[in-house]
Amino acid sequence: MNTRQQSKLIYSWYGKPMSSDRKLRTSQYKGILITSESSRTETCIQLGDFILVEGVNADQPYVAQLVDLYEDGAQHKRAVVQWFCRLEEIPQNKRKLLKREVSAQEVFFDQVLGYDTDIAAETIIKSIVVLPLHLGEELPIITLNKEQTFYVKQSWDGKCFKVLSSDTFSKLKEANKKRGVITNSSKAFVPSDILTPVKKENEIVVRSATKPKNIDMGIESKHSASKSSLAKERHSQRVANNDIKTPTARKKLELNSPTRSKGRILGCEVLGLLDDDCDAVAPLEPSATKRKVKFTSEISGSPPKIPCSNDKSKSTSETAEPCQRFSDTLRLSPYTKIKDFSEKDKNLHGKDDNLTSAGYQKPSSQSPVLTPRSLRTCAQKTSALIAEQLSMLDQEDFLSDSDSSYSSSSEEEEEDDVPCTPEKKTKSSIIFSTPKSSRKPAVRTPGKTLKKTPLPGTPRTPRNATPEIPRRVQAAQEPASVLEKARLRLHVSAIPESLPCREEEFQDIYNFVESKLIDGTGGCMYISGVPGTGKTATVHEVVRCLQQAAENDELPPFQFVEINGMKLTDPHQAYVQILEFLTGQKVTATHAAGLLAKLFSTPGPKRTTTVLIVDELDLLWTRKQNVMYNLFDWPTQKDSKLIILAIANTMDLPERIMMNRVASRLGLTRMSFQPYTYKQLQQIISSRLKGVKAFEEDAVQLVSRKVAALSGDARRCLDICRRATEICEFARQKRTPEIVRMAHVTEAIDEMFSSPYVNAIRNASLHEQIFLKAILAEFRRAGVEEATVQQVYHHHVALCRMEGLQSPTVSEIMAICSRLGACRLLLVEASNKYLHMRVRLNLSQDDVMYALREE
């Protein structure tokens, strides 16, 4: 992260204000100058330019056209933009309206009204090119600036896609033309072109590397160079995922550097720079794959030629003769690659077959997806971190549009990087004698990375395993009889069409969320109630209704995230899950917390409201309560647009376990779900059984009264009814149609609520019963509800004598005692005290008496 802070950007106006409004104290400008502090480069963006704007998701910046620039009364630089939206920003269900494949580089002219077009100028990242195309037109073969060029064919107004009107089309065209002129002029105006400094610095690096004398300085310059080149690419860096990854990779380098020789630092820096260099050149190149291949060929060139080959590649790319160079690389690469693989064969036995085949395949096919996975894994082993670093650095320039393209591109680069590493290794023996060559440091890097490789032997969990239970062969049988149908409907999982008896609560929650949605603000609501009172069901129903309303455009769209405290292994995992729901990123808990805090505290121009359901809130409790604190703090932030519905069992949870600062943030919007009354339970059952005549009216009433008296848990109620249908079905031996009667329900209730103890005692063996009797006698004698086995044993022997039975031995008594203890009829101490072990009854004395008297 530190590199990013160092490359802070300064936004300043370009030129004099065009017009100013005294009354509103605003002044308009025709361009904005973005200056990077560390590299001292400036870029100028003018009205009409197409720009990238920082978005919610770090790797997906928004595309927009600059319409107006002004400074408002409070000295804030503001910009008015015309949005373009990417395919990913269009709701999934609307995408199929398009009826065609859309490339990642295509955007849509955005005519959705809801979005704020007035943004802070600081969120502008850089300028890009957006080309208008006619609908039928193919995407032109992209020759330059692939990552920075977008195409627009159609417009999107939130409901349907339309062909661009000729008016907008010509406007966009014009803007492009104008832009060309402007950029030319701005080049004249700003002397330091984007590309040049990198090259200069790079050259310095290369030179300094050749001269051992200057090594220290070289490192210095390299540090700054890498930083500034990073800074240069900051526009892309800020945009792409690497925003996260690169700094850490850098950090790793820096962390490791003190222990390692300077040469090594040099090595990776040089590699990095070579790579950066490639990137700087890359925009002029046709495609990423080609670029990488060329990079390989560069390295595989003979050592003394390196600097000039760099130059050469630069010059070739500048003259833009991709065909020639590509053929050149083709000629070079197969040879080197095969050499690499043969080299690798020595290291990794038995893999030669697919490796060499892959080697042949690669230059010809250019589709890395085809290469076998084994290649990749072994590639990871050998080239390990260096490959990753390289690919990450490479990625900076890669405005990956979607996650998929990101991953595939990284894969492709990793694979392409593979050949370089062993290549360098082979070289190392040869070049070692020539210390002056700039290659030498680079040569040593593989060794270092190999050391760093974290346990190459451990197989990773397949990343893209799809969680799925195998399908069943035969379809599940549909219910045949009335009773079966009733049972299916009575299952708790069956989703009722409506939630009876919770209309009021439903309306309250709905109104709360709806009002917040319309206002675009955040808020919390705390919902409590004993288990089985329909809290979660009601909230889900609310969200379903809201989603429906949002789909019908009655409400602004929103995102819905749900976490459940019970389904988390650790409270901090909540962050991870929320972030994964929102952006699809998978990171560690602490990192996720940081990202989320950033997400909710910074104003996002196009961000929609998020509805977050936190179920089983009490389990998110930690000693410092930071998870809860953060959760409830976010909605209070100005721009968070976060609505939290927290669900828990206890009504006084905020007062009981939360610290004051957490409880106060939770607010006072509370709702408690009362346990169902018997009438409500009755209504629930009958609404579920609508149309199925399976229950007697009285039976339903009996169940609901019984449950309402005990807990008011609707789940219990449904379970009893389900069990009653089973009993009924079971009892009905003949094929007479039967409905559930009182008797069945009573049996079910008895089965579920009866205490098992009495039955257990009655079925215990004779000596166990005598032992219990002895305990009772001992309790009565001592007047204390606790006794040692020894005392009980005396009574036991006496009782046996009375009954005329053989008295058991001490060890038999111990066995009896432990058996009763295992059933928890008795509570016993740890058995190491033997006869002095204390015992206690786990049920009341009366129960034992009652159970024993019947005999």
Added chain:
Amino acid sequence: VQKILRERFCHHCAAGKLFGMEQQYRYLLELLKRTTVHGESNSALIIGPRGSGKTALLNHVLKDLKEMKQVTENLLEFLMKIPFLSGLLQTNDKVALKEITRQLQLENVVGDKVFGSFAENLAFLLEALRRGNRTSSCPILFVLDEFDLFVHHKNQTLLYNLFDISQSAQTPVTVIGLTCRQDILELLEKRVKSRFSHRQIYLMNSFDFKQYIKIFKQQLSLPAEFPDESFAQKWNNNVQHLSEDKTVQDVLQNLFQHTKDLRSLHLLLV
């Protein structure tokens, strides 16, 4: 002869017959049949003192269920998956979860091992189970042996999730717990308890001494398909005499008064 008897006494789970639990047997069979045929989710506990035949009952039901599917209707290829967990082996949720994933052979299983953190695994399993629905996914039967030990896991996360799945419209799941503790329901957390369907099957060993003698005879006598028929007949007659013998009856009476556990009978016979 020795071989047959030894097998019968030492591997009691494989022993063929059940005594005095026909009703429970039918109940459990019905329950599992509904899970397999209708894809209905359920949860149940089998409670009974040690040696009362809980595991034997379950094994029996499963065996019969398999036969029934294959022989009679062939309606549904028996695809039920049975992760079998024991509270003594799976000492915490993390281990249990890995074991479940391994036994289910989900896609994140590499060879025979499961990698990834606890959180990842839990999320993965829940996601996997959420994907399914009543009609298309194959039902899963979770058997939790020594259920009382699972209760002591932190937050009862595993139990909550299993019961929650069995109560919601996801992959059909039947959770069966085996325990000897009578007070098991009081150990469940209130949320977990609410999600449990409160089906309890009690096994009690509720036979008297006459039945006990009968069991004794049954255990000793040779089956009809014994190769040497005359020998078998002779043996069985001897067993009959033995059971009527006064001293033998006294010994058995004594044991019966101490414990009704059939395992101790087996031990005595060995």
